Amino acid sequence: MSVTPGRTHVDHLIVGAGFAGLAAAIKLDEAAERDFVVIEKDSDVGGTWHINTYPGAECDVPSQLYSYSFALNPGWSKVYSPQQEIWDYTRRVAEESGTLDRFVFDTAVLDARWDDAAQRWIVRTEGPDGPREYAARTVIAGAGGLSEPRLPEIEGIDGFQGEIFHSARWNHDVDLAGKRIAVIGTGASAVQLVPELQKVAGHVDVYQRTPNWIIPRNEREFSSIEKTVFAKVPGAQRALRSLVYATLEARVPAFARFPVLMKAVEAQGRKNIAKGISDPELRAKVTPAYRAGCKRILISNKWYPALDADNVDLVTDPIAKVTGDAIVTADGVERPIDVLVVATGFYVTEPPIAQHITGREGRTLADVWDGGGMAAYKGTTIHGFPNLFQIVGPNTALGHSSMIFIIESQVRYVVEAAKALRREGLAAVEPTQAAQDAWTAQIRRKMKPTVWQTGGCASWYLDKFGNNTTLWPGQTFTFRQHLSKFDLDKYDVQVSHQREAVNA
Ligand code: N01
Numbered sequence: 001m002s003v004t005p006g007r008t009h010v011d012h013l014i015v016g017a018g019f020a021g022l023a024a025a026i027k028l029d030e031a032a033e034r035d036f037v038v039i040e041k042d043s044d045v046g047g048t049w050h051i052n053t054y055p056g057a058e059c060d061v062p063s064q065l066y067s068y069s070f071a072l073n074p075g076w077s078k079v080y081s082p083q084q085e086i087w088d089y090t091r092r093v094a095e096e097s098g099t100l101d102r103f104v105f106d107t108a109v110l111d112a113r114w115d116d117a118a119q120r121w122i123v124r125t126e127g128p129d130g131p132r133e134y135a136a137r138t139v140i141a142g143a144g145g146l147s148e149p150r151l152p153e154i155e156g157i158d159g160f161q162g163e164i165f166h167s168a169r170w171n172h173d174v175d176l177a178g179k180r181i182a183v184i185g186t187g188a189s190a191v192q193l194v195p196e197l198q199k200v201a202g203h204v205d206v207y208q209r210t211p212n213w214i215i216p217r218n219e220r221e222f223s224s225i226e227k228t229v230f231a232k233v234p235g236a237q238r239a240l241r242s243l244v245y246a247t248l249e250a251r252v253p254a255f256a257r258f259p260v261l262m263k264a265v266e267a268q269g270r271k272n273i274a275k276g277i278s279d280p281e282l283r284a285k286v287t288p289a290y291r292a293g294c295k296r297i298l299i300s301n302k303w304y305p306a307l308d309a310d311n312v313d314l315v316t317d318p319i320a321k322v323t324g325d326a327i328v329t330a331d332g333v334e335r336p337i338d339v340l341v342v343a344t345g346f347y348v349t350e351p352p353i354a355q356h357i358t359g360r361e362g363r364t365l366a367d368v369w370d371g372g373g374m375a376a377y378k379g380t381t382i383h384g385f386p387n388l389f390q391i392v393g394p395n396t397a398l399g400h401s402s403m404i405f406i407i408e409s410q411v412r413y414v415v416e417a418a419k420a421l422r423r424e425g426l427a428a429v430e431p432t433q434a435a436q437d438a439w440t441a442q443i444r445r446k447m448k449p450t451v452w453q454t455g456g457c458a459s460w461y462l463d464k465f466g467n468n469t470t471l472w473p474g475q476t477f478t479f480r481q482h483l484s485k486f487d488l489d490k491y492d493v494q495v496s497h498q499r500e501a502v503n504a
């Protein structure tokens with residue numbers, strides 16, 4: 001292979017320093033695969049938990065499950081951890097891992113292109129010192145499934161003269177006290193931030209397109225005795241973790257096979273509405289008309305009381321346009337505002353990063369997926385894209401449990417793949433088309449009876465073809481089982497061109 005001057009050669013290039021990238025770095029390091037670099041566009045580790053700093057940001061997966069299995073945290077303050085605590089946790093884990101010397105912050109990956117002659121990924125980045133180029137044997141993409149804010153396409157929104165920002169890019173310089181604020185969206189982010197805005201704003205208009213099922217959040221702080229037990233009694237925290245894990249897994253049949261069981265969740269949701277809202281008209285507006293679970297089930301004790309407050313209006317008329325200082329709804333009503341918060345979610349089924357990854361045949365991942373939707377073998381590897389490993393790839397996300405379990409399962413698989421490459425002396429692996437197609441067909445089959453396909457809603461889980469290409473349609477331990485060993489027999493392999501030449 002010819003070496004281009006100015007290129008940095010590494011074995012593994014990891015994109016993103018969130019839970020996925022950090023786990024990949026730590027586990028590669030442990031496996032003596034130490035020649036890697038982690039490229040992170042932001043200034044620190046933590047990914048979504050570093051970026052999402054909106055008021056009230058907390059995890060809705062129980063704390064005991066929301067940590068790496070190899071780095072339990074006895075110090076969680078509450079049953080559901082706040083954003084800052086999770087970010088602090090990732091920083092601590094990163095520091096203790098001894099891998100931070102290979103992290104490059106404030107640097108964006110511009111594009112990645114497979115060079116078949118060199119059998120390397122050529123990755124261009126842009127950071128504080130300008131552009132840079134890497135040649136990497138593998139690319140491990142851990143950029144996150146919910147990282148690219150989706151801004152709503154609403155007439156006039158670009159001409160809004162007040163402060164406007166996305167929930168995932170909170171502008172802390174804006175003083176919200178006494179202001180007239182509009183929030184577009186009523187998803188997981190809005191449900192957490194609106195109750196905080198209600199406390200300080202003069203008035204809040206919440207624009208709801210579709211209501212969500214929202215059940216109570218069984219929140220409490222861990223006592224100092226509990227924390228001491230977690231820290232000092234061997235196995236105690238792990239036992240609780242297992243119990244939480246099993247409880248969440250027990251919900252899977254209702255999501256995946258028997259959606260009618262979700263009626264129990266709907267009853268909980270209705271009770272939550274009745275408890276939090278006194279006005280029958282408002283109660284009706286927030287009651288969903290689809291099966292619970294079809295969209296992500298949210299948990300909150302604060303959302304309904306916030307909507308019921310005197311300084312909050314829930315607006316359900318569709319937004320017609322945004323003017324310089326107001327939102328106008330289809331019924332012609334104009335509501336003046338100072339601040340506009342767009343809590344409208346993320347690009348999920350058409351991830352922008354896919355436009356910048358070019359595979360073996362010169363096609364981008366976006367081009368390949370455009371024809372039939374996102375697909376990857378075991379949610380991790382993609383035909384036509386040798387040595388590309390996607391963490392939190394297609395059909396790996398969860399509606400019921402912790403993504404960290406999935407991430408760790410995938411990272412194990414990737415490390416096994418890296419070991420196999422070395423052991424077998426291979427230059428590259430990519431799943432066969434047949435293996436990938438069979439995997440995708442199996443996912444589609446399993447997806448058919450799920451609440452996500454049958455529940456009667458539109459959700460960010462579904463792509464433009466109506467397929468759920470985001471969620472894993474089963475128990476998480478099944479996913480782990482599938483990825484427990486690297487199945488080289490399902491892969492097309494490349495030996496190094498140098499070796500080919502020697503053998504010729
Ligand atoms: O985004 P969303 P999110 N005009 O896509 C509405 C994770 N998360 O940031 O439902 C008007 O859920 C849209 O309406 P509709 C979690 O996985 C986790 O809240 O499409 N409205 C919806 O109400 C979550 O699921 C945590 O009809 C428009 C909202 O905007 C995921 O991130 C916390 C619109 C978008 O909701 C995303 O959550 C936060 C338009 N043009 C997030 N476009 C925790 O762990 C969109 N909407 C706690």
